[in-house]
Amino acid sequence: MSTQTRRERERAERERAIIAAARDLALAEGWDAVTTRRLAAEIEYSQPVLYSHFRGKDAIMAAVAVEGFAELATALAAARASAADPRQAVADVAAAYTTFAEQRPALYDAMFTLAVDLPFASQDVPTDLARGFAELAEAVRPAAGDDDLEAVTETFWSGLHGLVTLMRGGRLRRADHDRRLAVLVDRFSR
Amino acid sequence: MSTQTRRERERAERERAIIAAARDLALAEGWDAVTTRRLAAEIEYSQPVLYSHFRGKDAIMAAVAVEGFAELATALAAARASAADPRQAVADVAAAYTTFAEQRPALYDAMFTLAVDLPFASQDVPTDLARGFAELAEAVRPAAGDDDLEAVTETFWSGLHGLVTLMRGGRLRRADHDRRLAVLVDRFSR
DNA sequence: CAGTATTCCTAGCGGTGCTAGAGTTCTGGC
DNA sequence: GCCAGAACTCTAGCACCGCTAGGAATACTG
Numbered sequence: 085m086s087t088q089t090r091r092e093r094e095r096a097e098r099e100r101a102i103i104a105a106a107r108d109l110a111l112a113e114g115w116d117a118v119t120t121r122r123l124a125a126e127i128e129y130s131q132p133v134l135y136s137h138f139r140g141k142d143a144i145m146a147a148v149a150v151e152g153f154a155e156l157a158t159a160l161a162a163a164r165a166s167a168a169d170p171r172q173a174v175a176d177v178a179a180a181y182t183t184f185a186e187q188r189p190a191l192y193d194a195m196f197t198l199a200v201d202l203p204f205a206s207q208d209v210p211t212d213l214a215r216g217f218a219e220l221a222e223a224v225r226p227a228a229g230d231d232d233l234e235a236v237t238e239t240f241w242s243g244l245h246g247l248v249t250l251m252r253g254g255r256l257r258r259a260d261h262d263r264r265l266a267v268l269v270d271r272f273s274r
Numbered sequence: 275m276s277t278q279t280r281r282e283r284e285r286a287e288r289e290r291a292i293i294a295a296a297r298d299l300a301l302a303e304g305w306d307a308v309t310t311r312r313l314a315a316e317i318e319y320s321q322p323v324l325y326s327h328f329r330g331k332d333a334i335m336a337a338v339a340v341e342g343f344a345e346l347a348t349a350l351a352a353a354r355a356s357a358a359d360p361r362q363a364v365a366d367v368a369a370a371y372t373t374f375a376e377q378r379p380a381l382y383d384a385m386f387t388l389a390v391d392l393p394f395a396s397q398d399v400p401t402d403l404a405r406g407f408a409e410l411a412e413a414v415r416p417a418a419g420d421d422d423l424e425a426v427t428e429t430f431w432s433g434l435h436g437l438v439t440l441m442r443g444g445r446l447r448r449a450d451h452d453r454r455l456a457v458l459v460d461r462f463s464r
Numbered sequence: 465c466a467g468t469a470t471t472c473c474t475a476g477c478g479g480t481g482c483t484a485g486a487g488t489t490c491t492g493g494c
Numbered sequence: 495g496c497c498a499g500a501a502c503t504c505t506a507g508c509a510c511c512g513c514t515a516g517g518a519a520t521a522c523t524g
Contacts, residue, residue, distance in 0.1 A: 091501095091502095119479085119480065119481080120480080120481060120482075121479090121480085121481095129503080129504090130503065130504050130505080131481090131482080131483095131504090132482085132483070132484095132503070132504075132505095133502095133503070133504090134482095135481095135482070135483080136502085136503090140481075140482075141481065141482090196440070196443065196445065197387070197439070197443065231457050231460070232453060234450075235450060235453040235454050235456075235457050236457050238440075238446055238450070238454050239433065239437070239454045239457040239458050239461075241436070241440070242433055242436030242437040242440055242446070242454065242458070243429065243432055243433040243436055243458075244436070245436035245439065245440055246431070246432030246433055246434070246435035246436030246437075246439070247429070247432040247436075249387070249435065249436070249439065250386070250428075250431070250432055250435055253386065253387065255386065256428055256432070260424075260425060260428070263422060263425040264425050264428050264429045264432065266425075267421055267425050267426050267429040268429050268432070268433075270421070271429075271461040271462065272461065281470095281471095309510085309511065309512085310511080310512060310513075311510090311511080311512090319472080319473090320472065320473050320474080321473090321512090321513080321514095322472075322473070322474095322513085322514070322515095323471090323472070323473090324513095325512095325513070325514080326471085326472090330512075330513075331512065331513090
């Protein structure tokens with residue numbers, strides 16, 4: 085029994101090491117730099133070991149994304165909790181969202197633009213993802229009016245996502261970001 | 275002189291053939307299926323010929339994207355021109371935008387999510403891109419209020435872009451698209 | 465027709481994600 | 495304590511990718 089548990093523990097640790105290595109490498113050099121060979125070298129095992137933990141590279145990226153959902157949800161919750169009034173809550177949550185995306189671009193990509201593989205059908209992802217979504221929903225609730233809250237939240241979210249992705253793709257000038265964010269916040273807080 | 279011009283003409287035709295092949299292949303099977311080997315086979319030349327026309331695969335994708343900008347601008351202009359009133363113009367332009375993205379996903383990706391290579395620094399792209407952007411701007415102008423028109427337009431655009439990309443990434447249910455679009459249009463037309 | 469310039473292709477480089485099969489280590493019953 | 499069998503990990507390789515050097519074939523010029 086004891087050796088059995090030890091092996092399982094070591095296996096779990098190695099799995100976390102893979103995810104951590106993938107995450108660090110992606111954050112430092114982007115997802116293009118994350119190859120199965122480099123990952124294997126990083127954890128000091130051979131390539132095939134990766135495939136005994138994950139179905140493939142996409143699944144590894146999905147695992148990294150899962151961590152991101154938890155972080156984002158926490159950041160949004162903190163932003164909303166510290167806001168003085170409802171209008172400010174929308175502004176703070178929006179700022180927290182774009183800041184998160186800007187500071188962890190690789191993580192954000194894994195969460196929302198790449199890796200359609202598993203995360204949205206898995207079990208623990210919806211939990212953290214739903215937490216983040218709920219923060220957005222509570223922020224915009226006062227300004228939803230007669231509209232369906234879910235639709236308003238999803239649309240607000242789309243606005244944030246669009247701002248972030250277009251800016252990082254070089255389609256929007258970074259200098260005007262605050263002005264655009266103010267417009268979006270204004271449209272969803274009155 | 276005549277042989278010279280004939281050669282130049284043939285070269286230009288071959289270049290268009292490359293772009294057309296890339297476009298067709300991307301629309302039919304996605305950009306992952308567009309490899310330099312398949313492109314070469316399609317135009318019935320060897321691989322290196324591609325590199326005498328374009329710097330690399332990214333440049334080919336950029337050329338495809340350029341065509342897309344012109345099409346999108348035309349679609350938006352038509353939508354705005356046929357709208358009965360200003361409020362309807364926003365709705366129609368928004369619908370035209372998302373329809374374009376939905377019907378030509380590969381083209382849309384080349385334009386707005388991939389290929390940061392040349393298009394935004396080139397010459398003819400800004401023309402067609404600016405045309406499309408101007409259509410959006412004119413549509414939302416009546417509802418801009420005191421806000422800077424450019425900022426409002428960019429934010430509206432971001433909203434559309436976010437809706438499109440999140441939906442295609444499987445993050446938003448396709449069934450609720452119209453409802454979300456209505457929310458966005460409402461927020462940018464009053 | 466000979467020599468030159470241009471065009472184009474063959475072959476190959478270093479890289480990718482992924483996998484079959486061999487080899488090694490560990491486990492548990494005698 | 496030994497040894498068959500199970501569990502594990504590695505080496506080597508597949509088919510593919512974008513891209514390029516260098517030579518063969520073609521077309522043009524005098």
